[in-house]
Structures are given as C-alpha cells and as structure tokens.
Amino acid sequence: MKKMKELGYSKMGLIIGGIVLFFLPFLITNPYFIYVVNLILIYIILTLGLDLLVGYTGQVSLGHAGLFGIGAYSTALFSTKLDYSFWVTLPLATIITTMIGFVVGFIGLKLVEEYLVMATLAFGTILWLVFLNWSDLTGGPMGVSAIPAPPTIRIGSILEYGFNKYIDYYPLFVAFVLLSIFVTRLIIRSGFGRACTAIRDDELAAQAMGIPVFKTKVVMFTISSAYCGVAGALYAHFLHVVSPETFAFAMSVTILTMVMIGGQGSIIGAILGATLLTVTSEALRSTPELRMMIYGLLIILVMMFFPRGIMGLMHLFKEKFIKNKTVNTVVNSEVKKEGLRYE
C-alpha cells in the first residue's frame, strides 16, 4: 500500500512538473531560449528512437545522423522543389527514412556488436558524403534553404494559428514528443518489446524461447529510423535550412551520448540526456572543437563510473537514502559488474 502511495506521489509530481515546464516557455520572451527548447524537443525524439535500439535491444548504431539527414533532406526537397505542404512532407519523409532504415538494418544487422557499429558508421558517412556531393539535388555544401514554415492552421474563423515565431513551433513539437513517448511505451510494453529486451540480455536464451533474433532486430532498427524521419522533418521546417555538416559523424556521436548519459533503456533518461547535452552544446557554441572533446570525456566517465547514466545514478540514490531494500539491489550489483568490465 505504502509503495502504491509513493508511486502515486511521484507520478503526480511528474505530471505537475510537466505542466509547469510546458507553460514556462510561454512566459519567456527571449527567442534564443525558445529556439534551444525547440531543439531539445527534436533531440528528445531522436534520442527516444536511438534508445529503442541501443537501450532496449542492445544494438549500437553510429549511423543515425544519416537517417536524421534523410528525414530532413527529403522534407526540404519535397517542400522546396514540389511545394508540398508540411503535412504531406512529414509523413513522406518518415516513410522514406523508414524504408532506408529497413535496408540499412537488414544489411547491417547481419553483423554483431563492434562490426555492426562499424557498418552503421560507414553507412552514416556515405549518406553524409551524398548530401555533400550530390550538388544537383542536395545543393552540396550550401544545402537546401528557404524551406517554408508549416502552413497556417485555420478552423473556420474561430482559430488561426500560424508558424511565424519560434514559440509557434513549440506546441507542435511538444505534441510530437508526447506522441513519441506514447509510441515508445506501447512498444516496450508489448510482446515485441519484451522480445527485444530478451535479445539484449541473452540472444541464445531469447532464441530458445522462439524469438526470431534477426527479424526482431531489423524491425526495431526500422522503427528507430521512423523517429529519425519525424525529427528530421521537424528540424528542416523549423530552421528553414538544412546543410550537410549537421548530419556528419559528430551528430551520431551526439545522439548516442544523449542516450548513454541519460541512461539506456529509460524514457525519462532519454529526455534528461537530450536536454543536458543540448544545453551543454549551446553553451559551448563558440568552441565546437572543445565540444567533441567534452562529449568523448563524458562517454568515458559515464561508462566507467555509472554505465546506466543519470537514471542509474538515481536508482543508486534511491537505494541509499530511501531504505527500500526491494529496490534494485541486483541491478546495482550488476551495474557495478558492468562498470568493471568497461574499466
């Protein structure tokens, strides 16, 4: 009973905190702040997508920047060259990214562990080179500019909602983040999601339970790509310009760092990771070379001392300060073991 009550309070706190956080940006007039908040929301979608693959299925990809780029570039091209509206380009971009993700997953996931990482890295780099060099289509190093904002939403004469300022995008992005969280929860709580977790923890045991390992991994890779497609489309329409350097290797590392710092296999972890790293990266805007060094250092420190990221740390605190013996003693001993392995 007591446990239920505690859970109720923490859930209520989460909801109230969420509502306060949601309305906060409306009170702040500084457009740069809103810009960063919107970026965070896009990164949250990317991180949730990669976490499904890394955290829940145990398959690491360093090519997600390429998929993010596919989403952004297809949106950009459909809306500038064919004048399609945002509401058409978004699903189109998602479908294209998902299809390419399927092909990459189908080829790449024949490999395991570090070989898969290398394959996805190579794929991401190839896509980046395509963005950079296929000048006729992608505009080369200049990229695609003048991507229109989403069209004004009109419901009769009651409502008219245009996308002019940064703040106008904010509710739209929040809606997509909520949708992503909802879909993620549905997936991880289904039999399919459980199969992925089983594969992450023990492939042989998973197979012995009738789980088709390769197929399940490919499906999860494909789902993960869909998140990249959505994020890419939102990104393109928000910034009105896409250029190849955004989707270089560094972006893949950034998304992976967000997953790891937040805590693999946790929705809240993905949100925390995306927020923390976006803020850090904006703070280090003037010194981009320093940024990558800090990311590298962060990954090493996280892997050494708290391999389950911020969420893992929170579990440790819970165990130490709220003397609830049933909480995760095993998890933490397991975490320590994993920590040793990385040392």
Next chain:
Amino acid sequence: MNNVNSDGILTIKNLSKSFGGIKAVNDLSFSITEGHIHAVIGPNGAGKSTVFNLITGVFMPDNGEVRFKNRNITSMRTDHVAKAGISRTFQNIRLFPEMTVFETVLMGTYLITGGKVFPALFLTKNFRNNEKAAKERVEEILHFVGLWDMRDEYAAKLSYGNQRRVEIARALAMNPQLLLLDEPTAGMNPQETKELMDLFSLVNKQGITILIIAHDMNLVNVLSDQITVINFGEKLAEGPPKMIHNHPAVIEAYMGRAEANA
C-alpha cells in the same frame, strides 16, 4: 545396432558432430517415447550438452537426422525448433539480469503474444486479449512451480534452486510438448534436488515429455522411464533404470575397468 523406435516424439538417427578433430557426438541414435521422462547420462565431456545443442539448432550436425513428431527438424533454426514445441533450460542458468520473476517468465510467452508490432501500436482487441492470456498463463505457471509469492523479486537475486525454477517456469510458459533439461540439479543441495525432482514428475504428469541430462545416476534412477548412457559421444547402453544399473559397459564407464573386475 540402430534399431530405433521411430514412433517416438523425438527420434535421433545416426547423429554426428565433430569440433576440430574431436568427435563430440558419434553416430548416436535414440528415440523418446511420448509422455516419458527420458534421461541421457554419461560422464563429464561425454557429449550430452552437444546433443541438446544439436536438437535445438544451436549447432548444425555433420551427419544424421533429428525428427520431432515425425517432422524433420535437423539444422532448423533455434527459434523454429522452439516454435515446433521444444523448450529447454541451460546447464548454466541463463536468466535476464534486470527482470523480476514475473517479467522473466512473461518473456517465455513470446509464442503466445506473437511479437507483432502494429497490433501493439493500435492496441487492437486481439493484441489486448493475447497480452491478457499471456499474463494469466504466467500467473498459472508461477503458482504451479511455487514462485507466485516471489513474483516481484529480481530473478537473479533468488537462491540457486529457485533460479532454476524460474528458468523452468519460463520454459513452460512456451507451452512445450517436449522439455529439455540440461543438468537441472547441478550444484543443488539434496533438499533442492529433491524438490526439483518432484516438480519434474509433476510437469511430466501434465503430459509434457521430458528429456533430462544428468551425470548423477541416482537422480535419474528414481525419475526416468528410460535411460540412454553415452560416453565419448557414443551410445553405451539403453534401457529402463534397473537394466542400466547392472549393465557392465556402464559400470566400466563410471567406475573404470579395474573396479569393474574387482
């Protein structure tokens, strides 16, 4: 030599597997009668676990045939073997480190829920029914193996005997027709061993055929209907426990030649 009864639920014919120059399994044939508890015994390194891995498609045999319910399952992929109705436990318990007992056993219901994505996204009625059926099945099994009170504990935190129970419960969640148990009582104390043996006969009474690997003869003497003794990957003897007990080749393999003569 190979007068194998082909009416059995599982029939192995002339199975061979070498690793490098070592013949782990050599021209092995035996058959399991439906409803029996069949034991494969032999000294360490006799090739018992390799037989399991050949049946479940973890290894491909060099030669020979495995038939399950008159269907050729030789070299079939591990998950397809599971789908056909064969479920197994591992010599070294393989549990998922971060899951509770309930979650672990729920993992075993993959074949009930099917693992489709779109029904899960749209929460179709079929999906919800399957999920409900899976959870009910887990509840039923946890009561059956006596772990219901520990359902929210982390599986890896339980005693060794109870961890084995969780693994067996997970295997049972798949609704198998044949259950393969690889050294299920290795490292257990006598009390745990006895309780597990009781559980096995209970499982068997539900109509599930059991193939059990052991190197402890006393264990299988009590439990099994039929025993196959293997050594160096070859069949030494086969028969009901009483007959095996007095078989000269078996005594030799276990005790060594000198003692057999003494």
